[in-house]
Structures are given as structure tokens and as C-alpha cells.
Amino acid sequence: MSAPTGRPTRVAFALVDHDGHPVTLEDHRGSWLLVQFGFTSCRVVCPRALTKLSAALDELGPLAAQVRPLYVSVDPERDTPSVMRAFLTASYPRFTGLTGTPEQVEAAKDAFRVFARRRPDPEDPDGYAVPHTAITYLVGPDGELARHWPDTATASTIAADLADVLRPSGGHGTPHA
Amino acid sequence: MTVTARTTTASAGVLDQDQLGHLKHWDDLSRRLPHDWSLMQGKGAGEDDFGSYRFQLAYMVYGLALAHRHRLPAAPGLFRPTIQRLVEKLLMPDVWLYWRDVSRGGMVMNAHLSDGYHEEWDPVVRDNIMYSAYVQSCSLLHDHLFADDRYAQPGALTFEHWSFFWGGEPKRFVYDRETLNEHLYWQMVQNGYLGIACEPNCVFQICNQPAILGFRLHDVITGGDRATEVVAGYQQAWADFGRLDDTGHYNQMILEDSRVVRPNALQAPWVDAWCGALMNTWNHDFVHEHYPRQVADFLEPGPDGTLSVRSTPAMEVMGQTVVNDTCDLGWVAAWASEMGDHATLDGVLAHADRFMAPTWRDGALYYPRNDTKTDAEGHRTEIEPMTGNVLLGYARLNVPDGLHELYQHPWGPEHFAEPALTEVGRDVEVSRAEVVDGVLHARLRRRGVEDGLEDDGAVVLGRVPEGARLRVDGQEVAATPVAEGLRLDVPAGPAHDVELVP
Incomplete structure (x- = not known):
């Protein structure tokens, strides 16, 4: 019996996009997905990550057209x-927001092995924050996780890695996620 | 990021008799027949507690790694087979079968969660970092120290058990260095880098440190940088709770479900000592800053400069006394060695030598288990197999910041190009093996039947530079060319100084 590796592979999800349309991984088959989890009330980690990823996609130039950036809420x-549409179109227009019922979001978190947990935050108007995994995921056209980057990866690193994968000579299969 | 060790120009020195005795004991234990755990059985049943086989085996591997890295860097042939035998034992079902029961939950603090858990045979698939991190880090230590991919081979870390008498189908869980490391990494991610639980729901600081060492070694071997990511995440996650409790001692663990932190409420020495000794790998300044005050709370001065370590009374829970090999004295010795606190280390070792019955057998040194708490004068005599077999030897063979240096300055390719003793006969004692300014220096003694050994008395010198000359006690000698280099038959008698001069 072979044992699991723990690495997310089947990253299926069933959520709702920021225009209110149901969306699943299957709807994106054939596209590269750049996936970031977070919440719109996040004051530090998400703005930094979304700014960085937007810069990485700018740096990528025309190749960026092959990538679908998704921002998945952990605070449904x-x-x-x-709320997601207003947040993203104002500051991070490359991204499509995904949210859903708490159960749908929980299933998506589990598929990507994302940590997120609500905790009190007196500085938040609603009194809570949701610390979360700040990893950025790249899902291939076949729906498999192609690689990921830690929060510390720079825009240039991500752009260069994406270019390696997306150029015709590159291709899916960069296995060192 | 990989910063490798600098080329050595200062001598690592010659091992003393006690250090050699510990190495011989570890070699002897590694050669026990399968399921023979003589001298290693502690007070507890079921391999549940801190004196279990897994800890003894793993910290022998760590001690051997430290001795090789810092004391005998040019003797891979001495350490490699022993580490391989110990890892083989670490994979034995005797060592991990406890998980089938512990995985069901139900420990006193978590009784309310039992319904959410089920019996799990695979010992590394969920929680149980108190075992999985040692399989991970020990296999990676081997592959790093010997520039080998032994445990990267498919199935190299396989857990198997089948009984004719019970249990149904064979149980077989196939991992290797890569898949196990990957598996632990993603568990860390999913837990927000707070750590992976030992018993269900219990995330100990101590038991996640070996996993961080493993990530670092994996980075060194494969060129990644996950240790940096995990350490940054770990720091951030624990910042909410504090690494230290209100009294300045290490927080012991956190309960995953309630996020309640359990401090070192009893001020148990093993909590601070074990955590500090390991966390020094990546958190040097913090660990050193708090060490003097922490250790002072545990030491008890004795006669003639000896130092003992107090233990806290056994916990009483549900009308039961918790049976546990705390290994307090052993862990404080190991911690003091890592901190470079010679005064404490010498005092504790002096106490062990005076009150804990050091025993020599066939050239091997150990301190046998003794469950009697004190002698008639009140001096501590209680000692566990983990302390007597492993930790006192570990402390003697370690050097100041030994684990820290291993983590921060791993060997690079230049080390593996230097000449070395690549094979060492079982009856050859190696008390020096290092390359200084290009010259391999070794000090070798052929053990006799008094040490219970009889072999061919030979070593093989590998990676020999073209035209190198071999000297024994200053006299040039002819060695036998073999495929790997030169074979030298070690002369009988006292120790001989061997030099390989390029």
C-alpha cells in the first residue's frame, strides 16, 4: 500500500465568483490558475500578496494572458x-474573487491544505481577523497543483517561474512544488 | 540559502576513553538482533513515554551525527553503518506500533475528542510528529553526512507489520526521504506552521524541532528553502502564544482545538532542556539568552563540584500515577553541551560518574537503569536507559553549538572530496580522523578479544590523492590498493598515528 504524500493534488472546488456565478475547477480546465487565499478585511498579508502577484503578472507581459488569478476568501x-468584487476591482483588477458557503470554503481550504482560523482582533471593526496560509498556488490546465510559492517569494521570482512554465518550451510538469 | 562549513584548519582533537566507550556502546546496541532491546527498556509500558526506543535510537543517530560532524569528520566508514542499522531499527514495528492505539485519542486532556479519531496504523500519516520527525531527520542526516541518496530510493522508509496471530491483512506503508518530507511539510502548512501534533491535538514545541532540522537538511540536499519558510511561519504562529511561559520557561505545548497553551507549570527540567538543545539549531540568540536563568532553576549542587538535576514529582491523574522516563538529568547534560556550559556539563557528568554506576562492558560505556531515586545520603541515583545509554554520551560527544553549526554550516562538496576512512573494521577504534591542511590524520587502535571483538583489523582510506604517501607512527608504509583506495591493516598494540600526506 502506497502512502499519501500530503501534497495537495486534487484541488477541486465548488464556489461562487464575485459576480455571483457558481464556479468549479472544471470550469477552468485548460487554464493556468494562480490561487491566493485570504480575506478582504486583511490589513497586511493580503494587500501585500495581491500587490506582489499583480506586479508579477505585469512583469510577465503577454504570457500573463494564460493565467487566471483567483482570490479565494477564508471569511465567507x-x-x-x-464585497469581493468591490475590493478587487478597486485595487487588484486582475483577480477574480471566489467565495461561498462556509462549507464550500472549508472544502476548498481542505483541498489546498490551507490553514485559516478566526480569532479576536480588537483593531478590526467586526472584532475578528482570520490568520491564514499565505502560500500562492499554481494549478495547471489539467487541474493538478503544478507548484507553489511561500509568502516570501518576490514578484520577480514568481514572474520568472511562471515564464518558465508558460513558455512553449516550458510546459506543465514543473514538479518541485 | 546554503552556507557550507569552512575548511578545517584547527584540530578536532582526539577522543577520550569515555567518548570512545559511548561510541562502542551505541555500536553494540545497533547490532542487537531484531526485537532484542536489552538495556533499553524503560519504566513505561507500550512505548508511550519519553524514554521510548524511538527516542533512544534517534538520539544515538543525532549523537553519531554530531560526533562525525565535529569530532571525527574524516571517518564516514565508522559512522555510516551504525547510523544505517539504527535507522533500520527505528522502522521496526516494535518502535511504532504504539501509534495504532495512541492515534485513537483519549488522553486525559483530550478525552472529549475521542469520537473524532480512529485507529490509524500508518505511523506517519497523521500527527505523531514525535516519531515521524525522527524518521525524517535521521534519514536526512544520513544522506547529508554521507552524500548519499540511500533513503531517497522508493520504499526506503517502509513501515511493515504482519502477525500470523492477529490483525488481519499485512500492514505496509511505503515512504522515502522525499515523500515523508513532503508529507510533513504539508501538514505544517495546514496547521498554520504552529506544528504537527504528537498525541492527537497536542502540539509540542520540542517535537517539531527535529522536523525543522529535517527540512533544513532536505533543503541542503535538494537546494530548496523550506526551512526558512517553516521557521518564519513557526515564529509568527507562536508569537500569539509566546514560546516562553509566564515564569520564563518554555511553553510545553498547545492544544489544537482550544488554542490553550500548556506552560511548563511544574518547571520540569526536560521541557526546557530538550526544547533548548534542539531549538538552538535556528534560534541561537534566543535560546542562549534564556538558558542561564532557566537552567539555574533545575540544578542541585552536590559534593566536590558535582551537580545533580531535580525532577518534579510524577503527575497524579484520575487516581493514577503517570509513569514516564523524564530523563531530566540526561537532557540537562545534552542542553549544557549545546550551550557550551562546561561548568554545568562537567558537574552533571561528575555526578553521573560518582552516583550512577558507570559500567564498562567489552569496551563500551553506559549507565544502567536504576529506579531508586536516591542513595542513603539523598544523592540522585535514578537514571533511565535514555539517559544512561544515550544522552550522557550525546553530551560528551557534542561540542558547543554542535547542532547549531550542523544546521547553519552544513558540509558542502569540498568535504566529500577530501580523503577519509571510508571503511572501518569493527575491531578498529578510531579516536582521531580529520583532514588538516590537506593531510588526513587518524589515530587507530586494533581492539582485542578483551572488547569482545574479532575482525580483520583493517581500514580503507578512500578519496586518496594521486601519489599520496601513507605513514604509520611517522614511518612510511605500503598499503594495499583496493577499489576504493588503500587498505591498511592496523597493527596490534597501542593506538597508532596514521597520516595520509598528499
């Missing part, structure tokens, strides 16, 4: 589709 109670 507050992050309704309209």
Missing part, C-alpha cells in the same frame, strides 16, 4: 460576492 461570512 463577510466576503460576499459583492
Whole structure:
């Protein structure tokens, strides 16, 4: 019996996009997905990550057209589709927001092995924050996780890695996620 | 990021008799027949507690790694087979079968969670970092120290058990260095880098340190940088709770479900000592800053400069006394060695030598288990197999910041190009093996039947530079060319100084 590796492979999800349309991984088959989890009330980690990823996609130039950037909420109670749409279109227009019921979000977190846990935060108007995994994931056209980057990866590193994967001579299969 | 060790120009010195005795004991234990755990059985049943076989085996590997890295860097042939035998034992079902029961939950602090857990045979697939991290880090230590991919081979870390008498189908869980490391990494990610639990729901600081060492070694071997990521995440996650408790001692663990931190409420020496000795790998300044005050709370001065370590009374829970090999004295010795606190280390070792019955057998040194707490004068005599077999030897063979240096300055390719003793007969004692300014220096003694040994008395010198000359006690000698280099038959008698001069 072979044992599991723990690495997320089947990253299926069924969520709602920021226009209110149901969306699954299957709807994105054939596209490269750049996936970041977070919540719109996040004051530090998410703005930094989304700014960095936007810069990486800018740096990527025309190749960026092959990538679909997704921002998945870990705070579905507050992050309704309209809240996500307002947040992203104002500051990070490359990204499509995904949210859903708490159960749907929980399933997506589990598929990507994302940590997120609500905790009190007196500085937040609603009194809580949701610390979360700040890893960025790249899902291949076949729906398999192709690689990931830690929060410390720079925009240039991510852009260079994406270029390696997306150029015709590159291709899916960069296995060192 | 990989910063490798600098070329050695200062001598690592010659091992003393006690250090050699510990190495011989570890070699002897590694050669026990399968399921023979003589001298290693502690007070507890079921391999549950801190004196279990897994800890003894793993810290022998760590001690051997430290001795090789810092004391005898040019003797891979001495350490490699022993580490391989110990890892083989670490994979034996005697060592990990406890998990089938412990995985069900139900420990006193978590009784309310039992319904959420099930019996799990695979000993590394969920929680149980108190075992999985040692399989991970010991196999990676081997592959790093010997520039080998032994444990990267598919199935190299396989857990198997089948009984004719019970249990049904064979149980077989196939891992290797890569898949196990990957598995632990993603468990860390999913837990927000707070750590992986030991018993269900219990995330100990101590038991996640070996996993961090493993990530670092994996980075060194494969060129990644996950240790930096995990350490940064770990620091951030624990910042909410504090690494130290209100009294300045290490927080012991956190309960995953409630996020309640359990401090070192009893001020148990092993909690601080074990954690500090390991955390020094990546958190040197913090560990050193708090060490003097922490250790002072545990030491008890004795006669003639000896130092003992107090233990806390056994916990009473549900009308039961918790049976546990705390290994307090042994862990404080190991911690003091890592901190470079010679005064404490010497005092504790002097206490052990005076009150804990050091025993020599066939050239091997150990301190046999003694469950009697004190002698008639009140001096501590209680000692566990983990301390007597392993930790006192570990402390003697370690050097100041030994684990820290191993983590921060791993060997690079230049080390593996230097000449070395690549094979060492079982009856050859090696008290020096290092390359200084290009010259391999070794001090070798052929053990006799008094040490219970009889072999061919030979070593093989590998990676020999073209035209190198071999000297024994200053006299040039002819050695036998073999495929790997030169074979030298070690002359009988006292120790001989061997030099390989390029």
C-alpha cells in the first residue's frame, strides 16, 4: 500500500465568483490558475500578496494572458460576492474573487491544505481577523497543483517561474512544488 | 540559502576513553538482533513515554551525527553503518506500533475528542510528529553526512507489520526521504506552521524541532528553502502564544482545538532542556539568552563540584500515577553541551560518574537503569536507559553549538572530496580522523578479544590523492590498493598515528 504524500493534488472546488456565478475547477480546465487565499478585511498579508502577484503578472507581459488569478476568501461570512468584487476591482483588477458557503470554503481550504482560523482582533471593526496560509498556488490546465510559492517569494521570482512554465518550451510538469 | 562549513584548519582533537566507550556502546546496541532491546527498556509500558526506543535510537543517530560532524569528520566508514542499522531499527514495528492505539485519542486532556479519531496504523500519516520527525531527520542526516541518496530510493522508509496471530491483512506503508518530507511539510502548512501534533491535538514545541532540522537538511540536499519558510511561519504562529511561559520557561505545548497553551507549570527540567538543545539549531540568540536563568532553576549542587538535576514529582491523574522516563538529568547534560556550559556539563557528568554506576562492558560505556531515586545520603541515583545509554554520551560527544553549526554550516562538496576512512573494521577504534591542511590524520587502535571483538583489523582510506604517501607512527608504509583506495591493516598494540600526506 502506497502512502499519501500530503501534497495537495486534487484541488477541486465548488464556489461562487464575485459576480455571483457558481464556479468549479472544471470550469477552468485548460487554464493556468494562480490561487491566493485570504480575506478582504486583511490589513497586511493580503494587500501585500495581491500587490506582489499583480506586479508579477505585469512583469510577465503577454504570457500573463494564460493565467487566471483567483482570490479565494477564508471569511465567507463577510466576503460576499459583492464585497469581493468591490475590493478587487478597486485595487487588484486582475483577480477574480471566489467565495461561498462556509462549507464550500472549508472544502476548498481542505483541498489546498490551507490553514485559516478566526480569532479576536480588537483593531478590526467586526472584532475578528482570520490568520491564514499565505502560500500562492499554481494549478495547471489539467487541474493538478503544478507548484507553489511561500509568502516570501518576490514578484520577480514568481514572474520568472511562471515564464518558465508558460513558455512553449516550458510546459506543465514543473514538479518541485 | 546554503552556507557550507569552512575548511578545517584547527584540530578536532582526539577522543577520550569515555567518548570512545559511548561510541562502542551505541555500536553494540545497533547490532542487537531484531526485537532484542536489552538495556533499553524503560519504566513505561507500550512505548508511550519519553524514554521510548524511538527516542533512544534517534538520539544515538543525532549523537553519531554530531560526533562525525565535529569530532571525527574524516571517518564516514565508522559512522555510516551504525547510523544505517539504527535507522533500520527505528522502522521496526516494535518502535511504532504504539501509534495504532495512541492515534485513537483519549488522553486525559483530550478525552472529549475521542469520537473524532480512529485507529490509524500508518505511523506517519497523521500527527505523531514525535516519531515521524525522527524518521525524517535521521534519514536526512544520513544522506547529508554521507552524500548519499540511500533513503531517497522508493520504499526506503517502509513501515511493515504482519502477525500470523492477529490483525488481519499485512500492514505496509511505503515512504522515502522525499515523500515523508513532503508529507510533513504539508501538514505544517495546514496547521498554520504552529506544528504537527504528537498525541492527537497536542502540539509540542520540542517535537517539531527535529522536523525543522529535517527540512533544513532536505533543503541542503535538494537546494530548496523550506526551512526558512517553516521557521518564519513557526515564529509568527507562536508569537500569539509566546514560546516562553509566564515564569520564563518554555511553553510545553498547545492544544489544537482550544488554542490553550500548556506552560511548563511544574518547571520540569526536560521541557526546557530538550526544547533548548534542539531549538538552538535556528534560534541561537534566543535560546542562549534564556538558558542561564532557566537552567539555574533545575540544578542541585552536590559534593566536590558535582551537580545533580531535580525532577518534579510524577503527575497524579484520575487516581493514577503517570509513569514516564523524564530523563531530566540526561537532557540537562545534552542542553549544557549545546550551550557550551562546561561548568554545568562537567558537574552533571561528575555526578553521573560518582552516583550512577558507570559500567564498562567489552569496551563500551553506559549507565544502567536504576529506579531508586536516591542513595542513603539523598544523592540522585535514578537514571533511565535514555539517559544512561544515550544522552550522557550525546553530551560528551557534542561540542558547543554542535547542532547549531550542523544546521547553519552544513558540509558542502569540498568535504566529500577530501580523503577519509571510508571503511572501518569493527575491531578498529578510531579516536582521531580529520583532514588538516590537506593531510588526513587518524589515530587507530586494533581492539582485542578483551572488547569482545574479532575482525580483520583493517581500514580503507578512500578519496586518496594521486601519489599520496601513507605513514604509520611517522614511518612510511605500503598499503594495499583496493577499489576504493588503500587498505591498511592496523597493527596490534597501542593506538597508532596514521597520516595520509598528499
